Amino acid sequence: MKLLSVINKCTREQIRNFWILILTVSMAPFFVFIYYLIIESTKPHYDLLILNRDNGIQTMGATINYGDLLIQSAEEFENDTSEIPLSITKSDNKHTALKRLRTLKADALVIIPENFSEVIHNPDMANDTINTEIEFIGDLTNINYMISAIWANEILNQYMQELTQENKPIKIKETSLGFSGSINDFDLVVPGILILSIIMLMFSATVAIVTEVEQKTIIRLKLSKITAFEFLSGVSIVQIVVGLVSVLLTGIIAHWLGFDFRGSFWSLLLIAVLTSVSIIAFSLILAAITKTVSEVLIVGNFPLFLFMFFTGAAFPLEAKELFTIAGYSVTLPGLMSPSHAIIALRKILILDMGLKDVVPEIIAVVLLTIIYFLIGIWAFKARHMKVE
Amino acid sequence: MNTNQTEDNNTVINISHLTKSFGDLVAVDNLDLRIFQGEVFGFLGPNGAGKTTTINMICGLSKPSGGKIIFQNYSKQNNPNIRAQIGICPQENIFWPKLTCREQLHFMGRMYKLSAGLSKKRTTDLLEMMGLKEKSNVLADKLSGGMKRRLNICMALIHDPEILVLDEPEAGLDPQSRVLVRDFIISLKRDKTIILTTHNMDEADRLSDRVAIIDHGRLLSLNTPSWLKKSIGEGDLVEIILETEKFQRADEMVNSLKKLCKQVKFSEKALIIKSKGLIGLIPGITEIINNHGNKVMEIRLRENTLEDVFIYLTGRKLR
Numbered sequence: 037m038k039l040l041s042v043i044n045k046c047t048r049e050q051i052r053n054f055w056i057l058i059l060t061v062s063m064a065p066f067f068v069f070i071y072y073l074i075i076e077s078t079k080p081h082y083d084l085l086i087l088n089r090d091n092g093i094q095t096m097g098a099t100i101n102y103g104d105l106l107i108q109s110a111e112e113f114e115n116d117t118s119e120i121p122l123s124i125t126k127s128d129n130k131h132t133a134l135k136r137l138r139t140l141k142a143d144a145l146v147i148i149p150e151n152f153s154e155v156i157h158n159p160d161m162a163n164d165t166i167n168t169e170i171e172f173i174g175d176l177t178n179i180n181y182m183i184s185a186i187w188a189n190e191i192l193n194q195y196m197q198e199l200t201q202e203n204k205p206i207k208i209k210e211t212s213l214g215f216s217g218s219i220n221d222f223d224l225v226v227p228g229i230l231i232l233s234i235i236m237l238m239f240s241a242t243v244a245i246v247t248e249v250e251q252k253t254i255i256r257l258k259l260s261k262i263t264a265f266e267f268l269s270g271v272s273i274v275q276i277v278v279g280l281v282s283v284l285l286t287g288i289i290a291h292w293l294g295f296d297f298r299g300s301f302w303s304l305l306l307i308a309v310l311t312s313v314s315i316i317a318f319s320l321i322l323a324a325i326t327k328t329v330s331e332v333l334i335v336g337n338f339p340l341f342l343f344m345f346f347t348g349a350a351f352p353l354e355a356k357e358l359f360t361i362a363g364y365s366v367t368l369p370g371l372m373s374p375s376h377a378i379i380a381l382r383k384i385l386i387l388d389m390g391l392k393d394v395v396p397e398i399i400a401v402v403l404l405t406i407i408y409f410l411i412g413i414w415a416f417k418a419r420h421m422k423v424e
Numbered sequence: 425m426n427t428n429q430t431e432d433n434n435t436v437i438n439i440s441h442l443t444k445s446f447g448d449l450v451a452v453d454n455l456d457l458r459i460f461q462g463e464v465f466g467f468l469g470p471n472g473a474g475k476t477t478t479i480n481m482i483c484g485l486s487k488p489s490g491g492k493i494i495f496q497n498y499s500k501q502n503n504p505n506i507r508a509q510i511g512i513c514p515q516e517n518i519f520w521p522k523l524t525c526r527e528q529l530h531f532m533g534r535m536y537k538l539s540a541g542l543s544k545k546r547t548t549d550l551l552e553m554m555g556l557k558e559k560s561n562v563l564a565d566k567l568s569g570g571m572k573r574r575l576n577i578c579m580a581l582i583h584d585p586e587i588l589v590l591d592e593p594e595a596g597l598d599p600q601s602r603v604l605v606r607d608f609i610i611s612l613k614r615d616k617t618i619i620l621t622t623h624n625m626d627e628a629d630r631l632s633d634r635v636a637i638i639d640h641g642r643l644l645s646l647n648t649p650s651w652l653k654k655s656i657g658e659g660d661l662v663e664i665i666l667e668t669e670k671f672q673r674a675d676e677m678v679n680s681l682k683k684l685c686k687q688v689k690f691s692e693k694a695l696i697i698k699s700k701g702l703i704g705l706i707p708g709i710t711e712i713i714n715n716h717g718n719k720v721m722e723i724r725l726r727e728n729t730l731e732d733v734f735i736y737l738t739g740r741k742l743r
Contacts, residue, residue, distance in 0.1 A: 041534035045523065052522040052563070252518045256579065259483060260535035261508055423487050 038262055042270025046244060050274055060240040061282040064233025065289040071229065072293040075222045080121050082184040083142040086110060087127040090152040102156040102199075103148040109195045110188075122187050137174060144174040144184035156199060224352055226295045227381035230304075231374045232349040233282040234311045238340055241275040241319035242332045249420050250328045264417045272316045279312035280305075299384035303391045307380050310398065314373040314405040315343075320412025324419045347375035364396040373404040434460040436587060436617045437482060441491035444477050444641075451477040453641035455491070462614045466632030466649075467621040468730060474641035475621035476515060479589050482619065483512050508536060511585035515592045515621075517572045518579075521565035525556055525575055528564060529582050536583035543582070550578040555604055570601030577605065588612065589619045594627050606631065625730040637734060644737045653728040656736040657687055659700035663724040664713065669693060672717035680712045691735065698728075 050057055090103025110124045127133040127145070136142040148170060155168040172188065174181035245268070248254040257267055287304075291297060297304075322339065326332045344350050346369050355367035355375075369375040380397035383389040391398075435458045442455040452474040459465045467475040480486035482493055484507045495506045520528050526547055533543025551557050554574040559567060564575060573596060580588060593609065594602050609631055612618060622628050628635050629649045636646040645652060671677065674690070681688045685699035695713075699705060702725060710720055 038535060038537070041531055045520070045527070045531045048527065049520065049522045251521065252514075252516070253520055255485065255514065256518060256532060257535065258485065259507060259510070259512060260532065260583075261537060262535050423484060 038266050039270050039273075042262070042267055043273050046271050046274040047277075050240075050244070050278065056240060056243065057278065060236055060278060061233075061285055063236045064229055064282055064286040067232060068226065068229050068286055068289050068293065071225055072222055075220075075225075080180075080183075080221070082122045082144075082180055082187065084110075084122060084124050084184045084188055085127045085133045085136065085142045085145045086124060086148065087130055087133055087145060088148045089150045090148050091150050091154075093153045093157050095157065100153060100157065102153040106148060106152075106192070106195050109198070110191045113191050113194065120187065122184070134173070143178065143180040144172060144188060146188050147171040147173065222293070223295055223386065226290045227385050228347075228349045228352065228378050229290070230283055230286050230308070230381060231311055231347070231378045232344060233286040234279045234308060234315055234377075235340070235343045235347075235349055235374055236282065237275055237279045237312060237315045238319050238322065238343070239332065239336055240278060241271070241316045242322045242326070242336060243329055244271050244275065245319065245323040245416070246326055246329060246332050249323075254420055258421060264413060264421050268320065268413065268416070272313065275316050275319075276309060276312045279315070280308060283308045297385065298388055300391065303384050303394070304381065306391070307377050307384070307394070307398070307401075310401045310405065311374060311377040314377075314401055314408060317405050317408035317412050318373075320416050321408060324412060324415030343372055343374055347372050348378045349374055362396075364400070370400065371404070373401045373408070376400040376404075434462075436461045436496060437619075438494040439478075439482075439491070440494075442478070442481065442488055442493060443490035444474075444481060444486065445489045451641050452481070452488075455638070455641070455643055457636055457643060457646055459617060459619060460634075461617055463633040464609065464613055464618040464620060464631050466628040466635040467619070467638060468623070468625065468628045468632075468635050468734070469638040470623055473623075473638045475623075475638060476591055477641075478638075479512070479591060479619060479621055483507065483510050483589060508583065509585050510587045510589060511580035511583065512589040513577045513580040513591060513593060515595065517576045519564045519572070519575060522563060524561045524563055525551060525567070525578075526560040528575075529578055532579055533582045538583060546582055546584065550581055553608065554578050569596050570598045573597055574601060574605065577608070585616070587617045587619065589621075591621045592623070593620065594622070594624060625734070629730050635730065637730070637737060639734075639738055645733070649730060652730060652733045656728060656733055657698050659698055660702040661726055661728055661732060662697045662702050662706065662709070663691075663726070664695040664697070664709070664720055665693060665722040665724075666695075666713075667719045667721040671695070677712060677716040677718065680716070681709060684708055684712070 086107050088101075088103035088107060090101050092099045092101035092103070107124075107126055114120075114122055114124045125142070127136075130145075130147065133142070133145045137145055149168050152168050152170070170192065172185050174185065176182075248257065248267075287297070318339065322332065322336055326335050346353065346355075348369070353369065353375075355369045357365040357367055358370075359366050367375070376397040380394035380401075383394050383397075384391075437459040439455055439457050439459075442452055443450065444452040455474075455478060467478065469475050477486065481488050495509075520531075523531065529547040529550060530543050533546055534540070538546065548557075548560075551560050554577065556571060556574055556578070559571060564572065567575060573593070577590070577593060580590070590609065593605055597605060606627075609618060609620075613633075618631075620628065620631060632649060634647060635649050635652060637644045637652070645655070647655070671690070678688050678690075681697065684705055685697050685702070687696075687698035689696055697709060706723065706725075710723070713720055
């Protein structure tokens with residue numbers, strides 16, 4: 037009954053603290069929207085430059101330039117594969133082409149050598165001293181270069197196959213895991229942002245608890261028969277509801293912007309609830325080390341940034357494995373429960389896996405939540421509920 | 425039954441050798457006193473005398489460094505059942521600013537395990553008694569200072585405690601609210617044991633059955649207000665203020681006055697004379713003063729106050 041009264045009181049206060057509530061539930065949906073705008077305006081695109089230096093050869097009274105034919109074949113490839121965001125541009129001189137690479141207006145430059153036709157026309161003459169070399173130029177650390185180079189290589193292979201009339205003995209079949217073949221960059225960040233919407237609870241939950249300390253109403257609660265567990269449970273339940281509303285709004289906005297929800301809704305809900313509980317448990321630790329709302333806003337930035345940027349919530353993150361437990365990799369971000377929740381959501385929403393496939397992640401979130409809760413309740417009681 | 429047995433039976437709180445230290449500072453120093461059932465017990469002392477520290481220990485909000493607080497037959501100081509029998513109105517107003525008056529009283533009622541119906545009834549009754557009925561559905565932070573103070577008192581009473589602790593209940597109140605609160609406290613007399621802390625002598629004098637005067641954590645005197653006032657000498661008190669700041673031939677003048685009245689002393693810029701039947705003596709007193717080359721600007725005749733008791737006990741005014 038006391039728990040219901042605390043829930044009732046906290047709900048009223050939460051609703052009347054209108055701006056805190058609005059900012060908490062709208063932050064992640066807003067984040068999704070901004071992400072969508074940025075990703076939509078910078079859709080992946082690969083610009084390939086081709087510089088033809090081939091002199092061509094004279095044969096049967098006519099000049100043949102295999103370099104030009106290669107460019108023509110590349111342009112046909114570009115037209116035939118419109119789903120591939122590749123642009124092929126013919127360049128006239130190396131200086132201009134390099135300038136475009138340096139100013140990031142192009143991703144890769146392919147230079148067809150002067151003796152290209154000569155070697156193609158008479159392959160037998162290619163030996164240790166006479167051969168031809170197609171040069172690929174670009175920033176090797178840039179992923180756009182790598183993808184452009186892969187496509188350039190593919191175009192070259194197809195062209196050589198056509199010229200030599202050779203059949204490939206091996207064909208490669210590519211099968212995507214789950215829906216990973218059809219997802220775009222936006223789809224990739226949505227699971228992280230769904231968890232980010234719960235991470236934002238950290239401030240709201242901590243403020244709800246610390247306000248009792250700052251306005252000294254904790255004294256009234258101490259004098260009544262309420263236990264720390266009853267009080268904190270009441271606050272937590274209201275915050276879980278706030279977290280779920282935020283996840284729901286984020287999901288609706290993401291869906292409206294094109295994110296296709298796959299996997300089980302109940303699995304998503306379970307992970308959202310567990311993560312909310314976990315963040316609230318962590319908030320108890322934060323509430324224990326602060327006494328005022330101003331302190332929460334200053335001290336809280338530290339864990340908030342860690343949770344935002346090093347769990348994969350703000351952007352996908354691959355971390356180095358520290359050790360394994362029963363075959364499950366433990367990384368440094370793995371000490372923060374949202375990182376497991378994000379992995380679980382990616383498996384469910386992108387790789388179309390079921391609840392049984394995310395059991396290790398669920399166990400990790402539950403274990404970390406228990407640890408946060410134990411530390412949080414102990415520290416909160418010691419700091420704010422004890423008789424001095 | 426002898427007096428001691430009666431006192432034992434009536435004792436609600438028995439404080440013995442109570443001490444509280446904060447590092448080198450001894451806030452409460454070996455305090456011994458008993459608080460009886462149904463009395464209004466006043467703690468009178470200046471700011472920092474140890475009044476709030478003492479009541480915090482009584483309420484279980486602070487642990488004594490030494491000594492004991494025994495509630496009737498209970499000996500565990502932090503027994504939750506005892507704590508629930510105490511209602512406290514702290515010095516500063518403590519409430520939830522985003523809850524209405526009704527909501528927070530009902531919430532606190534539920535926290536003290538009152539049934540929903542009883543909690544609602546007590547909420548309505550208390551709001552009416554404290555003149556806050558019309559503000560029932562107003563958020564607490566929208567109330568005026570006096571109303572907030574009254575709400576604070578309601579919060580202390582929601583669970584109908586046997587012991588009510590009021591820490592400076594009239595602090596910051598407007599005259600109208602002060603009368604309301606004073607009448608309310610008087611209405612609770614006998615039904616509840618009320619512990620009052622104040623540095624307002626008038627408040628202590630009017631409301632308290634017994635007053636403990638404390639300073640620097642020590643109990644200086646404990647008795648009824650009238651007994652305390654009589655203890656520093658019966659009769660009236662006259663305060664004489666001169667036109668000039670310095671008395672001429674002061675020692676000679678005091679010796680002459682002492683032939684007329686027993687107690688004559690200087691307090692800051694005034695001459696204080698205490699005696700029975702002072703009104704009849706005033707002409708003689710002014711003559712002596714004038715004869716010594718001093719000119720009287722103002723004569724104030726009044727009864728002894730608890731402040732006089734405090735000055736008598738400590739040699740200084742209440743800070």
